[in-house]
Amino acid sequence: MYYKFSDFTQKLTGSAPLAAYSPQGLRLGVPAESPAMIFATPTKLVSEAQATVEYLGANKVPDFQRLFQASDSIPVHLKRGLPDRLLYRTTMALTLGGALYCLVALYITAQPRNK
Amino acid sequence: MAHQAHAYHMVDPSPWPLTGAISALLMTSGLATWWHYKTTTLLFLGTTLLLLTMFQWWRDIIRESTFQGHHSTPVQKGLRYGMVLFITSEVFFFIGFFWAFYHSSLAPAIELGGLWPPTGITPLDPFEVPLLNTAVLLASGVTVTWAHHTIMEGARKPALQSLTLTVLLGLYFTALQAMEYYEAPFTLADGVYGCTFFVATGFHGLHVIIGTTFLMVCLLRHTHYHFTSNHHFGFEAGAWYWHFVDVVWLFLYISIYWWGS
Numbered sequence: 001m002y003y004k005f006s007d008f009t010q011k012l013t014g015s016a017p018l019a020a021y022s023p024q025g026l027r028l029g030v031p032a033e034s035p036a037m038i039f040a041t042p043t044k045l046v047s048e049a050q051a052t053v054e055y056l057g058a059n060k061v062p063d064f065q066r067l068f069q070a071s072d073s074i075p076v077h078l079k080r081g082l083p084d085r086l087l088y089r090t091t092m093a094l095t096l097g098g099a100l101y102c103l104v105a106l107y108i109t110a111q112p113r114n115k
Numbered sequence: 116m117a118h119q120a121h122a123y124h125m126v127d128p129s130p131w132p133l134t135g136a137i138s139a140l141l142m143t144s145g146l147a148t149w150w151h152y153k154t155t156t157l158l159f160l161g162t163t164l165l166l167l168t169m170f171q172w173w174r175d176i177i178r179e180s181t182f183q184g185h186h187s188t189p190v191q192k193g194l195r196y197g198m199v200l201f202i203t204s205e206v207f208f209f210i211g212f213f214w215a216f217y218h219s220s221l222a223p224a225i226e227l228g229g230l231w232p233p234t235g236i237t238p239l240d241p242f243e244v245p246l247l248n249t250a251v252l253l254a255s256g257v258t259v260t261w262a263h264h265t266i267m268e269g270a271r272k273p274a275l276q277s278l279t280l281t282v283l284l285g286l287y288f289t290a291l292q293a294m295e296y297y298e299a300p301f302t303l304a305d306g307v308y309g310c311t312f313f314v315a316t317g318f319h320g321l322h323v324i325i326g327t328t329f330l331m332v333c334l335l336r337h338t339h340y341h342f343t344s345n346h347h348f349g350f351e352a353g354a355w356y357w358h359f360v361d362v363v364w365l366f367l368y369i370s371i372y373w374w375g376s
Contacts (some may be wrong), residue, residue, distance in 0.1 A: 056336070060339065061339070064181070065181075065182050065184070069184075075127035075128060076126075076254060077130065079178065087167070089207065091167045094134075094135070095133065095137045097140075098160045099137050099141070105148055106144060109147070109151070
């Protein structure tokens with residue numbers, strides 16, 4: 001590790017060998033090649049950016065408005081079709097199964113425990 | 116579809132109140148069977164059902180409002196009243212725990228050594244992590260207000276930034292508090308001090324997690340263009356809840372952390 005005094009504040013900071021502070025003017029063996037400098041990956045175009053949420057995606061609200069305002073008498077919790085039905089049926093199965101299981105469990109726990 | 120002659124929202128028949136009620140039954144029975152018989156099946160089932168109910172119910176509300184346009188001005192007014200009443204009920208919930216704290220700490224029992232903090236308890240230094248937590252929550256109150264103004268102005272990028280910052284601050288608070296809980300020299304079992312401390316701050320922490328989740332959903336909705344500059348009550352409700360969480364912390368900090376140390 002090589003050190004120098006930074007420009008303005010004169011604080012001790014890391015530095016490249018050639019710019020290092022050497023009070024007696026002696027230069028220790030400078031490495032033949034400096035380590036490969038790795039820059040950050042170039043900035044992507046906004047249109048290609050992956051995780052940026054700022055401008056990503058068009059406004060799909062009008063499409064959803066059309067979908068959910070269709071006059072098909074389907075209740076709102078099923079209006080999207082298959083994914084809604086699957087989730088609803090899973091939830092209802094857990095509800096009814098769970099309620100039954102609960103009643104059985106409570107019946108069992110209500111039995112007197114004879115020592 | 117017959118046209119209604121009023122501006123109120125007649126909701127479609129929904130199964131979620133039933134599933135929610137059953138989940139409450141399962142969770143309470145589950146707690147009893149967990150404590151008495153060491154089985155967590157019912158509790159786990161009840162919690163899963165609760166999460167499913169919440170997801171689908173609130174998803175449906177988003178559909179009814181953003182996609183179907185049912186949230187007219189009178190409907191929104193009703194929702195505002197509803198949120199205010201809910202937060203008021205939560206205030207009373209916390210008043211109970213503050214009552215318990217002041218009851219025990221204003222006139223400390225002889226069994227505690229007649230002083231507060233009780234003999235043998237080393238309280239947390241209020242000017243270390245608790246003070247940082249106070250700064251974090253106050254800052255998050257600023258960022259959520261900033262978010263509100265940017266939403267009202269239609270400034271998309273600053274709105275997303277400020278809302279993200281608010282969520283990050285909320286997560287930071289939770290992480291800091293979790294670390295404090297782990298490192299604390301006293302536990303829930305340490306008499307009335309431990310009890311009042313952990314129950315009050317514990318319920319507060321739970322509300323921070325709820326509030327952070329609420330704001331995360333708002334952030335997600337904002338990325339999907341759900342909020343407009345003059346209709347974004349979902350966000351406002353979240354912001355109100357967040358300010359409530361902040362105020363409760365200030366009371367906790369002053370009473371339990373500072374005065375109580």
